[in-house]
Amino acid sequence: MPTPSATHRFDEDFLKEVQQGSEQNLTRCYQCGNCTAGCPLSFAYDIPVNRLMRLLQAGEKHAVLSSKAIWLCASCETCTTRCPNEIDVARIMDVLRHMARREGLVAEPPVRHMWDAFLSSVEKYGRVFEAGMMANFVRRTGRFWTDADLAPVAIGKGKLGLRPHAIKHPDEVQRIFARFRDQR
Known part of the structure; x- marks a missing residue:
């Protein structure tokens, strides 16, 4: 498990970017552990x-963005529901995935490929086309x-x-994707 190093430099810009992107105040978390205790994927x-x-x-940008946890999160929002300080942890995880992707730090490539296949399908057809998405994946x-x-069972x-x-x-749908590309 990554820990802050002796040469650690607090990355305030990283912290601000996560807080701004998620619209969450990370200082409100006091490490109660409810998010971890309720997470069905924490194992x-x-x-x-x-x-x-x-x-x-702690501003540990590389440790956070290199984590497999942000890619394995199912966004089920159990962590968010259990947080006594009403921090939307699932939203933070989503922001972290986007940031990791921009930084080229994808710890779970198959998850990224599924995500890409899903978005490609939605962009092309307006909603997911399951067979096409799976072929793309x-x-x-x-x-x-x-x-x-x-596949034969599902088709049947x-x-x-x-x-x-x-x-x-x-x-x-095309306008949504165009707006996304303009923001990058």
Whole structure:
């Protein structure tokens, strides 16, 4: 588990960027541990949520953005719900994923590939086209046979459409993605 080093320099700009991006006051966290205790995925994290919050407060940019925890977070908001200080921890994790991506610090590439495949599908079709998204994910990761046995079952139950769904006002979705690109 990363700890502040003796040569640590508090990165105030990093802390301000996270607080501004998430609209959360990180100084309100007093390390009670409720977020970690309730997190259904904490068993898989390299850094527990409350420890991640402490590293944020300490301005440990590299340790935080290099963490697998920010990529494995399911954004279920259990941490947010359990926080006695009403800190939206899930929102902070989302901001951290975006920051890590911009910095090129993606600790869990398959998660990033799934995210990219999902967003690509939504951008192209206006909503997720499951079969296309999975094909895109497989192409990006090279995981050709992972869960391949599930496709026929999902198709048979009508859970995996072979054609994209039509939506109303696809131009609205395009404007959202254009606005996102303009902000980068």
